Amino acid sequence: MSSLNRREFTEQTVGSLLTWSLLQTLFANTAFSAEVQPIAAKWLADLNAMSLDLKAEKLDPLQWQKQVELLFSRVELTELMTFIDFDKLTKDVPPKERGELSLKPKLPEVEGLPTKLVYGHQVFALNKGRSVVPHGHDNMATAFLILKGDFHGRCYDRLEDAREHMILRPTIDRSFSAGGVSTVSDLKDNVHWFQAKTDGSYIFNIHVMSVKPGKTGRVYVDPAGEKLSGDRLRCRKIDHAEAEKMYG
DSSP states (O other), X not given: OOOOOHHHHHHHHHHHHHHHHHHHHHHHTTTTHHHHHHHHHHXXXXXXXXXXXHHTTSSOHHHHHHHHHHHHHHOOHHHHHHHTTHHHHHTTOOOOSSSOEEEOXXXXXXXXXXXXXXXXEEEEEEOTTOEEEEEEEESOEEEEEEEESOEEEEEEEEEEEOSSEEXXXXXXXXXXXXXOEEEEOSSSSOEEEEEESSSSEEEEEEEEOOSXXXXXXXXXEOSSOEXXXXXXXXXXXXXXXXXXXXXO
């Protein structure tokens, strides 16, 4: 195979640089948004349909978790991040000194995406060592999608509740990187705790409140509990301030 002469090499190199420059310009001018928006909108609309089925009891929580995990595993992060205008959302916004900073992306109005979604959505921003502190959920279904950075994620099944403590069993204890997915329901992995391992780490979160009529929300817990038989832990319920002080 003959080697390139100087002119051919220069032409190919310049061509590549022009292509990359054009790509950057297209991104900067949101020229891709016209192509990206229908794809991301379809993904979010499918998520909305699943969550409506959950609230209507057409899907049980475990089915919802499986379907959402499959859906999240197929999303193209660059498309989603472009759709929510991630760069603008996070520009010059430093994470909190403790715990997670919640950012609310404004979704563009796109054909096929309902204007009123059944789930809430946010982006959590964290620096190294900071955490989405350990907590469980009452009457909720939630999902995490790692957008950027690395996390140590821990999940627990919530086996029993008393006034001042929970009985938990660890289910997940591993690293999560960009594209990693985790879901929560009353039936599986109800308590979770995600600690950032790198600066500039971000999680896309969706949450379906009041899966059934009744009280809904977070319940904070200290997972460093008393060890019981069968890998169970008796863990003290705490408030948000104590959770952030201990684990944030």
